[in-house]
Amino acid sequence: MSRQSSLAFLPLLAFYILILAYISPAVHPPLAQARPPPLRPSSPQLAFHSTQQQDQSIDYELFFEQDTPQIPLNSKTPYSNPNPRNRHNTIVLTKGEDLPEETLTLRHLMHHGGRRYPGLFRRMDLNPGDIRLSEQVTGHSHTHRLKVKATTTLKPRDQSYRNQGFRSFDQSIGPESWTKDVVAAPDTTDKETILQLAKMNYNSYTEVDSPGWYDLEGHWSVNSTFGWEEDGVRGHVFASEDNSTLIIAIKGTSASILGGGGSTSARDKINDNLLFSCCCAKVDRTWRGVCDCNTGGYQCDQTCIEDSVNSDDIYYNMAMAILWTVEDMYPGANVWLTGHSLGGGLSSLLGLTFGVPTVTFEMPGDRLAAQRLHLPMPPAINWDDLPLFHVGHTADPIFQGVCNGPSSTCYYSGFAMESKCHTGRACVYDPVTEDNWKVDIRTHRLFDTIEGVIKVKNVPPCQAEKDCDDCALWEYV
Numbered sequence: 001m002s003r004q005s006s007l008a009f010l011p012l013l014a015f016y017i018l019i020l021a022y023i024s025p026a027v028h029p030p031l032a033q034a035r036p037p038p039l040r041p042s043s044p045q046l047a048f049h050s051t052q053q054q055d056q057s058i059d060y061e062l063f064f065e066q067d068t069p070q071i072p073l074n075s076k077t078p079y080s081n082p083n084p085r086n087r088h089n090t091i092v093l094t095k096g097e098d099l100p101e102e103t104l105t106l107r108h109l110m111h112h113g114g115r116r117y118p119g120l121f122r123r124m125d126l127n128p129g130d131i132r133l134s135e136q137v138t139g140h141s142h143t144h145r146l147k148v149k150a151t152t153t154l155k156p157r158d159q160s161y162r163n164q165g166f167r168s169f170d171q172s173i174g175p176e177s178w179t180k181d182v183v184a185a186p187d188t189t190d191k192e193t194i195l196q197l198a199k200m201n202y203n204s205y206t207e208v209d210s211p212g213w214y215d216l217e218g219h220w221s222v223n224s225t226f227g228w229e230e231d232g233v234r235g236h237v238f239a240s241e242d243n244s245t246l247i248i249a250i251k252g253t254s255a256s257i258l259g260g261g262g263s264t265s266a267r268d269k270i271n272d273n274l275l276f277s278c279c280c281a282k283v284d285r286t287w288r289g290v291c292d293c294n295t296g297g298y299q300c301d302q303t304c305i306e307d308s309v310n311s312d313d314i315y316y317n318m319a320m321a322i323l324w325t326v327e328d329m330y331p332g333a334n335v336w337l338t339g340h341s342l343g344g345g346l347s348s349l350l351g352l353t354f355g356v357p358t359v360t361f362e363m364p365g366d367r368l369a370a371q372r373l374h375l376p377m378p379p380a381i382n383w384d385d386l387p388l389f390h391v392g393h394t395a396d397p398i399f400q401g402v403c404n405g406p407s408s409t410c411y412y413s414g415f416a417m418e419s420k421c422h423t424g425r426a427c428v429y430d431p432v433t434e435d436n437w438k439v440d441i442r443t444h445r446l447f448d449t450i451e452g453v454i455k456v457k458n459v460p461p462c463q464a465e466k467d468c469d470d471c472a473l474w475e476y477v
Contacts, residue, residue, distance in 0.1 A: 185357035252343035365419035388424025
């Protein structure tokens with residue numbers, strides 16, 4: 001066949017290929033196996049190429065990317081799409097600078113399974129209709145307006161921590177191991193901002209009506225797995241209209257210690273007792289304990305307790321997965337954390353790990369758990385350089401670290417809440433001195449704190465807790 005005759009078939013061959021491509025069905029992975037594509041925030045992405053100056057101001061270089069908008073699978077949320085512009089801007093943030101206010105609305109619920117369902121990871125997207133219905137049913141608003149202030153944070157220079165945590169790092173590593181940035185964070189000196197953050201956490205204990213959940217990982221049938229909501233960690237994700245700022249409110253302890261109880265109370269108790277007790281909640285010979293690290297009397301195996309706190313079924317690792325997922329969905333966005341009680345402890349540990357601005361409420365002392373997770377501690381860092389703020393009051397025995405001993409409510413409820421020292425800075429109201437409140441476990445309920453303290457008092461100064469020691473009677477070998 002001549003060269004000219006063979007070339008004559010090429011247009012016909014191309015035509016047949018085009019027809020086959022058109023009529024062939026598209027192949028999509030099953031929803032349960034598909035990972036939702038990441039979302040782009042509509043605000044410019046922070047590249048974090050920073051130049052630190054002596055006045056502690058940071059130059060952030062922001063790049064506007066020309067990108068194709070991506071929407072998550074089965075999402076009913078009207079996400080804002082990125083504005084495709086090609087220009088380069090520089091924003092200078094100075095520590096203490098007041099920044100524009102943010103209005104955030106509940107956007108997603110996320111649930112990561114625990115020991116019973118370790119591979120379960122689900123997300124519920126909420127559209128404005130879902131939010132309005134929930135607000136009508138519950139009477140709680142899911143939109144919150146916050147004041148914002150620039151503050152410093154510390155992040156590890158070695159990014160491998162995201163894969164392996166800090167277990168391979170030495171807590172005594174020097175300041176050269178960290179990079180100091182100035183970032184936007186909630187204004188913890190503003191009364192209304194503290195109130196709105198507290199309401200976010202209070203509402204995280206309530207259910208939100210929506211068509212349902214879909215899976216981010218695993219091969220789960222949403223309607224066939226009974227009891228999965230009783231196991232694991234729940235995060236409520238709030239977002240600004242342009243997706244530039246997000247807050248994750250991690251649900252706190254749902255337990256009978258507060259006079260009610262909840263579907264996750266059993267697992268919550270195990271996590272509380274592992275993170276906030278001196279040694280596996282082995283308070284005395286009548287307590288079984290939640291791990292086998294007690295070697296007799298007031299002696300505890302240090303390696304054993306570190307391994308127990310860092311195990312895969314501890315809420316800390318599940319909450320970390322939620323944080324990473326949100327960061328992947330909204331690359332370049334500002335992400336903040338908040339939580340009450342156990343949720344506050346998890347938020348604080350994550351904030352310390354990744355340098356994320358965090359505001360907690362009535363959280364047990366988390367410094368002991370941070371040490372066991374090998375998270376950064378002084379003298380390597382200064383607490384005042386971290387945006388970790390812990391709101392509490394003197395009448396709350398859990399926040400104060402005095403809910404222990406045979407005469408305490410915690411003891412009779414099976415909780416060993418023995419730690420009292422907090423990371424970062426504590427913002428402590430004093431209703432005991434000012435209003436003659438009694439130290440009472442019932443004041444740990446967030447509703448009582450909102451109505452009796454936060455609404456009626458000015459925000460106290462937030463200060464690092466100095467000369468604070470946990471578990472002085474114990475020896476770790």
